Amino acid sequence: MSEASTVQDAQSEKAEAQASRPAVPKDAAAVVLVREGAGGPEVFWARRGAALAFQPGFYAFPGGQRDEADAEVEVENGAERESATMLACAARELFEELGVLAARGAESLTKGQLASVLDDLTSGRMTFAALLKHYGLKLDARDFTFAGRWVTPPFSPRRFDTHFFVVRCPRKQEPRLLTAEFDEGGWERASEAYERWRRFELMAAPPVIHAVRTVAGGLGEDLTERFLSVPQASREQVRRIEFLPGFVCVPLRTPTKPPATTTNCYVVGTRDFVVFDPGSPYEDEQQVLAEFVRELLDAGRRFREVILTHHHPDHVGGVESLRGQFGGLKVAAHRLTAEALEGRVRVDRFIEDGDVISLEGDPSIRLRAMHTPGHTRGHLSFYDERAGALLTGDNIVGVGSVLIDPEEGSVRDYLASLERYRQLPRLVALFGGHGPAVGSPRAKVDEYVGHRLKREREILSAVRAGAATPEEVVARAYTDVHPKMHALAARAVVAHLLKLEEDGLVRRDAVGRFTADA
Numbered sequence: 345m346s347e348a349s350t351v352q353d354a355q356s357e358k359a360e361a362q363a364s365r366p367a368v369p370k371d372a373a374a375v376v377l378v379r380e381g382a383g384g385p386e387v388f389w390a391r392r393g394a395a396l397a398f399q400p401g402f403y404a405f406p407g408g409q410r411d412e413a414d415a416e417v418e419v420e421n422g423a424e425r426e427s428a429t430m431l432a433c434a435a436r437e438l439f440e441e442l443g444v445l446a447a448r449g450a451e452s453l454t455k456g457q458l459a460s461v462l463d464d465l466t467s468g469r470m471t472f473a474a475l476l477k478h479y480g481l482k483l484d485a486r487d488f489t490f491a492g493r494w495v496t497p498p499f500s501p502r503r504f505d506t507h508f509f510v511v512r513c514p515r516k517q518e519p520r521l522l523t524a525e526f527d528e529g530g531w532e533r534a535s536e537a538y539e540r541w542r543r544f545e546l547m548a549a550p551p552v553i554h555a556v557r558t559v560a561g562g563l564g565e566d567l568t569e570r571f572l573s574v575p576q577a578s579r580e581q582v583r584r585i586e587f588l589p590g591f592v593c594v595p596l597r598t599p600t601k602p603p604a605t606t607t608n609c610y611v612v613g614t615r616d617f618v619v620f621d622p623g624s625p626y627e628d629e630q631q632v633l634a635e636f637v638r639e640l641l642d643a644g645r646r647f648r649e650v651i652l653t654h655h656h657p658d659h660v661g662g663v664e665s666l667r668g669q670f671g672g673l674k675v676a677a678h679r680l681t682a683e684a685l686e687g688r689v690r691v692d693r694f695i696e697d698g699d700v701i702s703l704e705g706d707p708s709i710r711l712r713a714m715h716t717p718g719h720t721r722g723h724l725s726f727y728d729e730r731a732g733a734l735l736t737g738d739n740i741v742g743v744g745s746v747l748i749d750p751e752e753g754s755v756r757d758y759l760a761s762l763e764r765y766r767q768l769p770r771l772v773a774l775f776g777g778h779g780p781a782v783g784s785p786r787a788k789v790d791e792y793v794g795h796r797l798k799r800e801r802e803i804l805s806a807v808r809a810g811a812a813t814p815e816e817v818v819a820r821a822y823t824d825v826h827p828k829m830h831a832l833a834a835r836a837v838v839a840h841l842l843k844l845e846e847d848g849l850v851r852r853d854a855v856g857r858f859t860a861d862a
C-alpha cells in the first residue's frame with residue numbers, strides 16, 4: 345500500500361468518525377417578544393419556512409446564530425461579556441427579523457429613521473455595534489429578561505445552544521416579518537398559542553412550547569424563575585421531546601448508519617400508551633427509556649404494547665430488555681417483520697394494513713396502521729388523522745437519507761408508499777426513525793419523491809452513457825456521495841436498476857451487465 349493511500353484512508357476514516365458524532369452546538373439567541381393584551385399576555389411568534397434545513401414548519405421566535413461582531417456591542421447594566429454578547433445577538437436578530445429595535449434612545453427615532461437604521465444593518469454598511477454608537481442608542485440588560493439556555497438534542501444535524509430572552513415590545517414599534525425565514529405569524533395570546541398546539545394545529549420545539557406556556561402564566565416578577573423551572577432550560581439534555589401532545593420522541597443512541605447517531609423511540613398516548621421502536625442495545629440508553637416508562641406507570645398510565653415499524657437492529661435492539669423489565673409486555677409488528685426477526689425478537693401480535701390502535705386519554709389518539717414497504721418488506725407507518733401525525737419509520741427520516749437495499753427493499757414499493765403518504769388528508773408533522781420531526785410534511789414527501797425520481801433519471805442516463813455495472817453507475821451518478829459510502833450506494837443502484845428493468849427501460853445480459861437504448 346502506498347503512503348498516499350494510507351494517508352487517504354486515515355483521512356476518510358477520520359471523516360467517517362466525525363460524521364457519526366453529534367454536531368457541536370453553535371451559540372445562538374432568541375427573543376420571546378411579549379406585550380400585555382386585553383385578554384392576557386401575548387407573544388409574537390411565526391412559522392418557519394418549509395424549505396429551511398432547521399425546524400422547517402415549526403413555530404418559533406426570532407433568533408439566530410451569534411455574529412462575530414456581537415462581541416463589540418456595549419451593553420449597559422450588563423453582567424459579564426459572554427452574556428452581554430448573547431444579549432446583543434438577540435437584539436440584533438430581533439431587529440433584523442422583526443424590525444423591532446429594543447435599544448434605549450430608539451423611542452426618539454421616527455419610523456423613517458428606524459427604517460434607515462435597519463437598512464444600514466441589513467445592507468452590511470454598518471455592524472450592529474457601530475450603528476448603535478452612531479445613532480447614540482444603548483442596549484440595556486434590564487430590557488432583556490433571561491429566560492434560559494436550551495441545547496438542541498444530539499439527534500439533530502444542526503444544533504444550537506440558544507440563550508432565550510423575554511423582551512417587552514417597545515412602545516410605538518410594531519413587529520413585522522421581514523425575512524424569508526418565516527412564512528406567517530404575528531401576535532397571539534400566549535394561552536391561545538398553547539391551546540392551538542394542544543389542538544394539534546401547529547408544531548413547535550419544547551423550548552418554544554415551554555415559553556408560551558410560561559408567558560401565559562403572567563409577566564410578573566417570577567418570570568425568570570418559572571422559565572428556569574425545568575432543568576432543560578439550564579442546558580440539561582432534552583431526552584423527551586413532545587413535538588405534538590401525546591407524541592413523545594425519545595432519541596436513543598444506537599449503532600445506526602451515519603450521519604445519524606440515534607434512533608427515535610416514540611412513546612405515544614396521553615393515558616394508554618404504546619412504545620414504538622425501542623432500538624438501543626446499550627444499557628444506559630435502555631435505562632433512560634425504562635425510567636420514562638416507569639414514571640408513566642407510576643402516574644397511573646397504561647402500557648399497551650411495543651410496536652415495531654420494521655426489523656432493522658437499530659429499531660429493535662432494546663425490545664427484549666424492555667420486556668425483561670416490564671413483565672407481560674406484548675410486542676406487535678407486521679407479519680413480515682416478525683418473520684425477519686424470528687429467533688431474535690418474539691412478536692406476539694401481527695398488525696395489518698388498516699388496523700387501528702385506539703389509545704384512551706385526553707386527547708385520545710387513534711393510530712391507523714399503513715403497510716408501507718420499500719425500505720423493508722414488513723415496514724409499517726402509523727397515522728393519526730386528527731393530530732395530523734404520521735410515524736414514518738425509516739421511510740422518511742429527519743437526518744441522513746433512506747437506503748433501499750434490493751435484498752429487502754423495492755424502489756417501486758417505496759415510491760408507492762410515499763404516494764400513500766401524499767394522499768393523507770391532514771398532515772402536521774412527520775415523525776421519522778432518525779433525527780428531528782418535520783413540520784413541513786408535504787414539502788418533505790415531495791422532496792423525497794423528487795430525489796428518488798432524480799436518482800432514477802441519473803442512473804438511467806449513466807447506463808445509456810455506457811455504465812454497465814452498479815459500480816460504474818455509482819462512479820458516474822453518485823459524485824456527491826463520499827467514497828466510503830460507495831458500496832452502499834451500489835446496493836441502492838441495484839434496487840433502482842431492478843425497477844428500471846421491470847419498466848423495460850434497461851436490459852440485463854447473460855453475465856449481468858446492463859444496457860439501455862439511448
Ligand SMILES: [Zn+2]
Nearest residue numbers: 654656719738
Ligand atoms: Zn431501517
